[in-house]
Amino acid sequence: MEKRAYVRQIFTAIAPTYDRLNRIMSFGLDLRWRRAAVDRLGWERTSGGTFLDLCAGTLDCSAQLERRPGFRGRIVAADFVPAMLRAGSHKTRALPVTADALALPFASSTFDGAMLGWGARNLADLDRGLAEAARVLAPGARLVVLDMATPERQPLRGLYLAYFERVLPAAGRLISKHTSAYSWLPASTRAFPRPAELARRIEQAGFSGVTWSTFMGGVAALHIATRGG
Template structure:
């Protein structure tokens, strides 16, 4: 599969993007993640030094699934179903997880991780689920890839029952200046080089730092959640501010 030109890797997250730019971002994200699907899990663990596993466990804890252990939960932009599997493996969890993603090869890589997760090919901007369908929803490293961030947040809000929680795990940049400097060197120089070498994809791991830097800061994203209709909005920073867990309630 031919890679798109490098100039196509910057799309932003604003709802003011022209329709053509939104369509271009959607196609770019789908094509890129299709190409890197075979090595995606390996690279996630390698590039995060395996810390991503603990981030996902912390995200699941924020979901408050214990209130409805037999419920149905949505893993939005589910990818290879790592987050869905993290919830499904909780000893007291007796419900099921629907993993929605529009990149089918990514979902296929998650096959066999857990019997409690059902993959569904679906676009996060137009979810094929009824209003109030889920007892909770979560998303790991996916919302910054949406062609229309605010539309995606509204869709997540729509499919949740009243009182259900939405939890988002997403990268940010450290606030402590010395750590930020080291992190940015790794994120912008080393990570893309390692990602290219392992994934054999020219742009995928250049797009990653670009998309993180374009994504709203935690306070700004919290406001976007509020505008989408969520209450009890907040966030916590993990690992020195490398990523954040955002949460809100329907």
């Protein structure tokens, strides 16, 4: 099956258990990492602006941003799986939009910032998705990209791979009752560019000043980029 259809099918199936599994499998760290991403979005510069939560899923990034004291802006949350958007609709007033990140239904330079939390790895065409994000952002606006990575150093690498490749898919199968969805997580992470390469691809898509940092020895990475122009 083509990647786009496969990803859509997986997230439609796991939407009801997605949040619970995220919390369990990341030991609650996913919330902390999203907070770090929102910290770097630069929303304070245009606190009444319009922000995009791209591949928004169950709207955790939107909810994090909306809760910030002083935030007065609007959030548009785009995802191509309506069931994911519906599952998170109680968390935020963000406007849910069913849309494909590879062909966004927004005019150029619409947004004052964008968050892409654990979405990049799932895109059928990463470069096209990044180029679309660049197109809809205003010059000077920031993009924050949060996603999985693989620690480079032993012994953490070995321990992490054992957890990620064996324990996590088995736990995911048990809780979500979906046979393959949680094998997709390690498989897609293996195929995903390393942080330095991802930084290069983000820059190539029309961003400048790309910086990145990792969490917990490299199990997740946060990239911050500014829309050139």
